[in-house]
Amino acid sequence: MMGRGLNIFLGLYVGLIFAFVFAPILFSLVFSLNSQRFPTIPLGEFTLEWYVQIWNDEDVWQAVRNSVIVSSSTAVLATFLGFCTAYSDFRYNFRFKGPYLALILLPPTIPLIIMALAMLAWLSRIGLSGQLWSIILAHSVLTAPFAMALIRLRLHQMDPDLEAAAWNLGGSEWQAMRHVIVPFCAPAIVSALCLTAAISFDEFAVSWFVSGLNKTVPIVILEIVQGNIDPTVNAIGTFVFLTSMTLVILAQVIFIGRQIKSHS
Amino acid sequence: MSEPLVTFRNVEKRFDDFVAVRDMSLDIHEGEFLAIMGSSGCGKTTTLRMLAGLEAPTSGEIRIGGRLMNDVKPHERDTPLVWQSLALFPFLTARENVEFGLKMRGMAAAERKRRALDWLERMQIEAFAERNVATLSGGQKQRVALARSLVMEPRMLLLDEPLSALDANLVIRMQGVLTRLQRELGITFVYVTHSQSEAFAMADRVVIMSQGDIAQIGSPKDIYRAPANRFVAEFVGRNNILSGTVGETGGNGLHIDTPQGRFVAHMPETVPAQGAEVSFTVSADLVTLSLTEPEAVNKVQATLISEEFIGSVVTLFFEGADRLEFKVQMQERALLELDLEPGSAVWLSWEAENANILEDN
Structure with a gap:
């Protein structure tokens, strides 16, 4: 049958795409466990040496600490902002609502390098550049639209009578928010937290411009690569990749899992 | 007859240019089963939403128990509503849904659980108390929605086409449940429907609305035997x-x-x-x-x-x-x-x- 042949073709096609996307990462993983200094084949022996090196590197530790602080703070701030905007869109009708939403969704469409330059100019003008806070603020602006899109999608699935039902049963607007809106959006909120954290954890351009002396993990990676050929970069890369993937997969599983459940 | 429980005096509700309810004056008495009937867009649901405080009248006065209600917020009223969509909280169990209103009032957990279970038992769905409401059947959800409103012990229950999603057999059963509840509790039911059979089967008085106006108010028999105008005559029977x-x-x-x-x-x-x-x-x-x-x-x-x-x-x-x-x-x-x-x-x-x-x- 034609369907069968098509299925095989599509399967190969998808396989090829995955190979294309993940092969470099796989290589990085393989070489991070390889004793040879240069990434060549044949491989040397299996070793954890590069991991031990970064484990003992105070610079890397400081960068990881910075990255964790920045990405977790960004996640909370961006998700809060995203939730508020999504709710304002769900609840209210007002003039210029179209432009309002378009403006909110704008940041990810701006080239990162331009965004980074603008952030640097602006933050240094108001005396906020060169601190960890600067990165958190900039990343929040950058990632809030993703949080808003996820939460908005969830709110659209909600029966609009639910909130009114909470008022009708004696709940004030704040109580309705706490006991109905937030629990209903919980899966989207958790997903948004994971996703924004992942984006922030990976982000390089903006961090590099506004961070000053506070290096995050991607900045440290660049410095290592700039200096010389050092296999520790493969070890760090693998670590960053696994962290981000875990967060993104978590976000997907939580959001889609709940969606399937509420549709069955 | 004593002071009516609810009075509408010259109430009008506009949405921009659209007049949903026009110059409505209506008394609703303590303990009666009142049905408001009409085709879609006639203003019956808007009337009910004004009673619940979800819409504010553009002009005129609405009083409940003598108190002017025009600007009273929904959560400051005692007017639980059974929604057409049921509006059960999908992330809660049947019991938690029924407890919701009591929780908002700040009742202690043990007491509100006892009352919720009482009502679930009365509605014969206590077996499903700990089940997520999403897993219940249409009839069971309907009963949870009723229990959730009635556990508040209101003087008046508002119902917005609550049976419209059920199949014909179940509608007849639920009609029996509703009329018996209303008689036993002795509270006022205000029941909005487009279905003549539902209104005539259950209500003491029927209000027929057409394009924002009251076309006729009377007992089902009055309306059936003596329609006041052409609209009612064509709409009914x-x-x-x-x-x-x-x-x-x-x-x-x-x-x-x-x-x-x-x-x-x-x-x-x-x-x-x-x-x-x-x-x-x-x-x-x-x-x-x-x-x-x-x-x-x-x-x-x-x-x-x-x-x-x-x-x-x-x-x-x-x-x-x-x-x-x-x-x-x-x-x-x-x-x-x-x-x-x-x-x-x-x-x-x-x-x-x-x-x-x-x-x-």
């Missing part, structure tokens, strides 16, 4: 409507000259002037059918066009002189004895007291 001008007003009733001849109607309270245009209705089930010309004051000759069966009752459609259309409702058993077929010519007759003059055309 199977009414034959005839129009003509008032002839002399004799002692035996009002004489009306129509293209089909002169008919005598029951004398209304306000007698129209001679020569005035009037319409009257004759209920389809109050018409007598005979093969030979009967000894009756009101009679017309007509030809059978078609038949329509609904259970044991059959509706016959007739045509007469001057484009007269006439409907007659009778038991199927009685029809068999007459042995009619399409094209048969018969006499239709009715008593003067069964001809009801419409207040306006």
Whole structure:
């Protein structure tokens, strides 16, 4: 049958795409466990040496600490902002609502390098550049639209009578928010937290411009690569990749899992 | 009668240019089962939402228990609503749904659990108390929604087409549940529906709305037997409507000259002037059918066009002189004895007291 042949073709096609996307990462993983200094084949022996090196590197530790602080703070701030905007869109009708939403969704469409330059100019003008806070603020602006899109999608699935039902049963607007809106959006909120954290954890351009002396993990990676050929970069890369993937997969599983459940 | 529980005084509700409710004045009494009926967009749901505080009237006054409610927020009222969509909280169990209102009031967990379980038991769904509401059937959800409102022990329960999502058998069952609850609790039910059978089966009084106006208020029997105007006559039941001008007003009733001849109607309270245009209705089930010309004051000759069966009752459609259309409702058993077929010519007759003059055309 034609369907069968098509299925095989599509399967190969998808396989090829995955190979294309993940092969470099796989290589990085393989070489991070390889004793040879240069990434060549044949491989040397299996070793954890590069991991031990970064484990003992105070610079890397400081960068990881910075990255964790920045990405977790960004996640909370961006998700809060995203939730508020999504709710304002769900609840209210007002003039210029179209432009309002378009403006909110704008940041990810701006080239990162331009965004980074603008952030640097602006933050240094108001005396906020060169601190960890600067990165958190900039990343929040950058990632809030993703949080808003996820939460908005969830709110659209909600029966609009639910909130009114909470008022009708004696709940004030704040109580309705706490006991109905937030629990209903919980899966989207958790997903948004994971996703924004992942984006922030990976982000390089903006961090590099506004961070000053506070290096995050991607900045440290660049410095290592700039200096010389050092296999520790493969070890760090693998670590960053696994962290981000875990967060993104978590976000997907939580959001889609709940969606399937509420549709069955 | 004592002070009404709810009064609407000249209430109007506009949405931009659209008038949803126009100059409404209505009393709702303590302990009555009031149905508000009309087709979609007639303002019945807006009326209910104004009672719950979800819409504020544009002008006029709404009082509940004497207190002016125009600007009272929904959560400061005691007007639980059973939603058309049910609006159960999907992330909670049946019991947690029922407890919700008590929790908002700040009741202790043990007490609110006890009360919620009491109500679930009363609604015969205690077995599903700890189940997520999403997993319940339509009828079970309906009962959770009722329990969630009634556990608040309100003076008045609002219901917005609560049975519209259920299948026919279940609707009849739930009608029984609702009327029994209302009698036992003795509280006021305000029930919005587009279904005539639901309204007439359950309500003490029915309000019929049309395009934001109240078309008629009365008991189901009043509305069925004596529709006040053409809208109600056409909306409710199977009414034959005839129009003509008032002839002399004799002692035996009002004489009306129509293209089909002169008919005598029951004398209304306000007698129209001679020569005035009037319409009257004759209920389809109050018409007598005979093969030979009967000894009756009101009679017309007509030809059978078609038949329509609904259970044991059959509706016959007739045509007469001057484009007269006439409907007659009778038991199927009685029809068999007459042995009619399409094209048969018969006499239709009715008593003067069964001809009801419409207040306006």
